[in-house]
């Protein structure tokens with residue numbers, strides 16, 4: 001698969017087979033991801049890879065919080081408040097497309113809740129990762145981690161694996177830290193569910209839409 005195909009074929013995988021990728025393969029994927037560019041080559045990304053055991057314990061604790069409405073102090077807002085209409089519309093459509101793929105109706109709150117809950121099982125992926133960044137970094141440092149994450153994704157695709165990035169883990173920073181034991185100067189950026197795609201699962205069948213070029217590019221004379 002060439003780079004263009006990899007970029008265009010990439011999508012969020014939210015159901016995985018039981019096949020466990022070897023730790024050597026995960027290391028190889030992470031090594032490739034680490035070739036990402038960053039201003040001044042600061043490489044501000046940190047990754048905590050959770051094996052089956054650690055992932056299970058983190059999931060159990062987080063699901064307990066989720067099911068019992070336990071809230072933690074969040075360290076960054078996932079979306080701006082308020083979210084401008086342009087972005088709100090896209091966010092709504094992305095959720096609607098996913099629930100449609102699962103045949104979940106808009107008023108079926110129980111099924112929607114159950115699907116959101118899957119986040120905290122890493123969508124059944126055999127490997128989970130937590131990505132952090134030193135909290136001293138500003139907006140551009142977070143952008144550099146974004147470059148690392150896209151590299152991680154494309155590198156995973158190259159090796160036949162799929163990914164879903166998960167900002168949902170940033171809602172439980174205290175619980176995550178109990179397992180990753182990252183130092184106080186680091187902030188949880190997102191989680192990564194990684195494994196082999198279950199291509200028969202309906203959640204992996206739909207694809208999100210993209211805007212026309214004219215909505216985000218201006219050619220200046």
Ligand SMILES: Cc1cc2nc3c(=O)[nH]c(=O)nc-3n(C[C@H](O)[C@H](O)[C@H](O)COP(=O)(O)O)c2cc1C
Nearest residue numbers: 010011012094119164165166167168169190207208
């Ligand atoms: C930083 C980041 C965090 C994300 N967090 C979540 C998440 O917590 N749960 C989820 O189901 N999808 C999550 N996504 C996936 C997005 O919803 C998805 O990328 C978007 O809808 C576009 O769809 P696509 O990845 O299939 O092209 C995240 C994506 C990014 C880039």
